[in-house]
Amino acid sequence: MAEFNVPLRSIHFTLFEVFEAHKMWQGIPKLAEVADRETAVAMLEEAAKLAEQEIAPLNRSGDEEGAHWDNGEVTTPAGFKEAFTAYAEGGWVGLTGNAEYGGFGMPKALGAQIDEMLYAANSSFALYPNLSTGSTVAIDAHASETLKALYLPKIYSGEWCGSMCLTEPHAGTDLGLIRTKAEPIDAEGQYLITGTKIFITAGEHDLASNIAHLVLARVSDAPKGAKGISLFIVPKINVDESGNLLEPNNVTCGSIEHKMGIKASATCVMNFDEAKGYLVGELNKGLAYMFTMMNYERLSIGIQGLGCGDSSLQSAIAYAKDRRQGRSVTGTEEPAAYADTLLVHADVRRMLLTMKSLTEAGRAFSTYVAMQLDAAKFSQDPEEKARAASYVALLTPVAKAFLTDMGFDVTVLGQQVFGGHGYIREWGQEQLVRDARIAQIYEGTNGIQAHDLLGRKVVFDKAETLGVLTREIVEFVDGINSVLLAPYCSQLLATLDRFSMLSDELIVKIVDNPKELGAAAVEYLHLFGYVMSAYMWLKMSVVAEQKLAEDDGFYQSKLDTAKFYFDRVFPRTESLFETIRSGSAAMDVDTDWL
């Protein structure tokens, strides 16, 4: 098993050279106070140390041991508690948290890099702080001052954790169906919560002294469906006004799931039996509140795919450089050795470069989306704030689904590079496939992301935001004056043009026949993802070309990988265009004969 190294140089390249995030931070007072390039570099280094030295070493052992459930108590695998304590003491849970309540108020563009390190090092571990962070976003945005003051500092510090209790046995994708009940105790927003939630990541564990469950439930006279759902904080242990722990609440973990992967992450069945809960915000707005948090969570899960892929890529490169098998077809490269390394084989390079081109485009794209989240949250220019918010809405489903679909494919390729050893547990590559797989499913399946993208964010929006983004890309490409990049520029512009036309066509078709939405959605999202990745590769290429004079090989490798992307990966769009155009007719079948 190769050692995991945080790709710090690639992160610096993305953050400071390609996107110059530090310049954006300096233009926004709230960020300028806390974030500059130097601080960010130092923080990235600290986080990398933690990821490499404390968290990555627990990845294999955590997979083997798994989380334990015993009579309602959940124990995380050996070392997790110590690593979480170290992580929490470093202040990382509160990194992007509200500074008024003990967070560090750092930009998400920085947080996204830390997320990637964590998922790449150990996806199971990463989920514990990630769910905490997610819960704080929802609390910060919608809870009362009292609840914020009580819960945020405790969760930011890692003393307590958070969880999201949404899914019920009969209500997964369709949250409008949930049945968990909330009965008011008093007019102060106190309720008794009763119901069963399933698939609750970090619903119960031993990493913190308390867990703040964010629970979706329904009061008795609430409107039916999605409009009658409210959000509650339900603590595992009841607390007084100062946050001192009192008696346990009526919350129990009924069991944990035995899963394909992320085995060290406890996926819990949670039973609420007249548990005390505290209303967040207003009644019946629960689903809308969850969506605030979801843009952050969905980007984070996209980054899980990216991180697993990066980890697999690193190991695959190391293995291909070390493992000897066969000889170069153009003549033996190392006659003294019993065979040449795998690197001499074009097909192995094809796999590695496919992985690399998708991973580095993914890193750029996740950073780009994180910067939109920052602009939407922090910008003082209302127009820029609104534009960024519309970008976040449009791009979040792409980031979640495309990064996880590609991340999974990348881990499968990284397993293939290892041949038979890729299938053996001790080599680690197969775990990454299993761990990456869940990211395509949870936090809204990738099919749901695709429906959200094409339905809500393109059709319903009449492609307005897409138009703004398209103009941004065209403007950027038009500004490139490079012989080297000219063919990629033409390729992207031509595809973008077809993509815009297709989007317009689809809007008409879907309004006419709603079935066309589901028939086109997944392929449309992939098309979008490949276009954005091409945009990212052009952004990276422009910078790389400018720096060729001072190059030690790093910038040339970016240009090489860009060439690979445009030659070998971007053509995937051809088939997607054709498939989407064929429409929904092929789905009109007699399902009795399926």
Added chain:
Amino acid sequence: MAEFNVPLRSIHFTLFEVFEAHKMWQGIPKLAEVADRETAVAMLEEAAKLAEQEIAPLNRSGDEEGAHWDNGEVTTPAGFKEAFTAYAEGGWVGLTGNAEYGGFGMPKALGAQIDEMLYAANSSFALYPNLSTGSTVAIDAHASETLKALYLPKIYSGEWCGSMCLTEPHAGTDLGLIRTKAEPIDAEGQYLITGTKIFITAGEHDLASNIAHLVLARVSDAPKGAKGISLFIVPKINVDESGNLLEPNNVTCGSIEHKMGIKASATCVMNFDEAKGYLVGELNKGLAYMFTMMNYERLSIGIQGLGCGDSSLQSAIAYAKDRRQGRSVTGTEEPAAYADTLLVHADVRRMLLTMKSLTEAGRAFSTYVAMQLDAAKFSQDPEEKARAASYVALLTPVAKAFLTDMGFDVTVLGQQVFGGHGYIREWGQEQLVRDARIAQIYEGTNGIQAHDLLGRKVVFDKAETLGVLTREIVEFVDGINSVLLAPYCSQLLATLDRFSMLSDELIVKIVDNPKELGAAAVEYLHLFGYVMSAYMWLKMSVVAEQKLAEDDGFYQSKLDTAKFYFDRVFPRTESLFETIRSGSAAMDVDTDWL
């Protein structure tokens, strides 16, 4: 977890309606003696019972329990021994075996269907008899009469099993590197074998009283590399001339691997320490001998992908019909229920129909290839025999790699249909993903299959066999007179035309620059697979259209699935053409910067 049902009607359709295999059997005396439609139908039914009732129920429990290793002894999971005994007593191990030595001499076209049932029911289990059958093919083709008379009846009856000992720690894909030594004891073909083999499927277990290991080894004065490798039978327990068991041979199982999947299949490290071995055929021809067997084994492994996919498809359809979530976009379909079933969603249908269109094309293709194996083995017409043998050579790598790549993709889709439940072990879908994954790796990785196809079977052959196959397809399509199928005919002919031109281009390019082989191989194989699948769908469609008058819905569903294939799957070829054309330039990178 849905119950597994052998798709008997689909098998009958493929075997007897589309390919009319029974007619071919009647034209070949050796087959006519044993195989007619009625017998085949009865055997399929018997095998289906066994697969459904005895073998499938052990799939989940076998995955949970896994194979055990204890001080050299390997125990299979509970129930495996009884199921193997039932399977062996039914005569299934010797189904396609040589009748002169106790086999049933049945055609591979029938055997392929039983293989599919077995892999679909329980891939781990299927590998035990499969390795036995594989070893008998090599023994039957190349060993002396004495060895054949001693080993074949025992293995056909299941009293003994077989294994293939090829891979060594430093020699996987590149078998020319193997170091296991063979020292002659006498002139009678007895040798002492010393060396270590890894990744040996069914190398040790408790299902039979003896195991005949087929071992690749090298005598001391053998030529270097692939031309100095010989094949030996090394029994686990020494035997006398009548097959009575004597003392144990010096063969030990050092450990078994902990793997991603096929956990009930023992993957062994085998140590040979001056173990007695018997030369098969002539010295230094071992690799060539293994290739005889490999065409059968590779088709069989292709069928593993197909079987896992079919099992996943069945469960996904059952789940989609049962699970309720959301409402149809064109209006609620079942107002009395709390939600509509998953089937109302176009995206779910897209997944199911993608699975179905690939699985049924795969079943037809594996049957088509099996019939070529039968013609190559049994035909009395030397020209037909030679043509069939050349088809086998050309199509085997496609069958192995395309069926396993598609099989894996199908299981991943089948997992996605289940949403979160797809990730939970008890639902079974995730096991199929893990079990299918190995089939892309072992028996020659799919990258190796692609090199074999494009290098040996197309370039080296100057596309002669491909030309013959192309003419067969064109002739078949030209003979179709159907308005309904006309668009598919045009689509296939146009693609076939481009494919032929591409093949010719590639031959020139690869002769000029051998790196172009590895750069194009995998995508070329996929292109080939999609073309063959389109051919299969046209073959099925022609029959289905003829039978529409007597239809109960079955034939219409074939036509619907064909439409889906041509609308939504076949367009994948567009991107493959473009990617392949870009050539190897994108792989010329400085690998220090990977």
